Amino acid sequence: MLFHLSSIPSEHLQVMANAAQPATPGYTQAVNALPPAFVAARALEQMMAGDSAYWCSTFYIVATEEQHIVGSCGFKHAPRNGMVEIGYGISPECRRKGAASSAVQALLKLAFDGGVSQVLAQVNPDNLASTRVVQKLGFIEAGSYVDDEQENLVRWCFRQPNKDTELHEAVRQKS
Template identity: 45%
Template sequence: MNASFSLFELDMGQLTRLARAEVPLELEADALPESMPPAFIARLSLRLAEQGVPAPWCCTFLIRRTRDGRFVGACGFKAALEEGRVEVGYGVAPEARGEGAATAALRALIQKAFEAGAQAVLAEVEPHNHASLAVVRKAGLRWAGCRVDESGDEVEQWLRRSAD
């Protein structure tokens, strides 16, 4: 990861509190508003862990800004490795956007994925989300097509293969 940001892995207790929409007390003072993962993401990580999905696929990470130690966002894998591919997700607090946190976090997730045996990393981005489209491009993902997601919205699929 670049020197400006690092990943902080949430433990099961912290994920349990986040799943109840509570910010863990030990993280609260260092967290920017809207930097914590939403409750449904914490519940997903807990469910994957309960199913025996190994790390890193069941992990959720906070993105920590090095210069002040503040948590500026979150990222992680959305499911277990399947047929050599894993999907990633990320989000950054509004006041920290534009600092490179999402790009740094995505690059770190890609590295973790490849080190853990993935052959491809997928990110799905809504076509109007220009900031996220810039992030996936900067992180070396390539456009791989479009699909309609579960809520009926079109999303662009961006992929990076370990051979790239």
């Protein structure tokens, strides 16, 4: 199954920030495929603060053939010290089909094309599927901590491949 990312229009983010579902002409939606309200609100706040749309965009993860929205992903903030953090979520009914791996691969390419040297994914260790995604793609475990909401998280880091190596080759070899 093939997937692609489609940037979520700011009008859709405004609807989602109010915990509602936007109309998505041309697409069908899986249940719980859209980003949570706090993610949409964060993206809008960053845009209004003048952050680059490149880093505060949120994306639909779309099953290409069906034009079906199966999840969402994006960067959590603009790069800091050459690092950017990603987030992603897939509708429960659409998991185990490669959507998360495809989305993370696309985010890695966008991040490195945007000039960062490292990408961070923070994963709850109980989320075995997400842990498998980052491991398979070559992220390296870089410690763990308990966040402000008392959630255990493991930091996973992917460093930009050597300039002589194409990113897509490095990612493909890990798949």
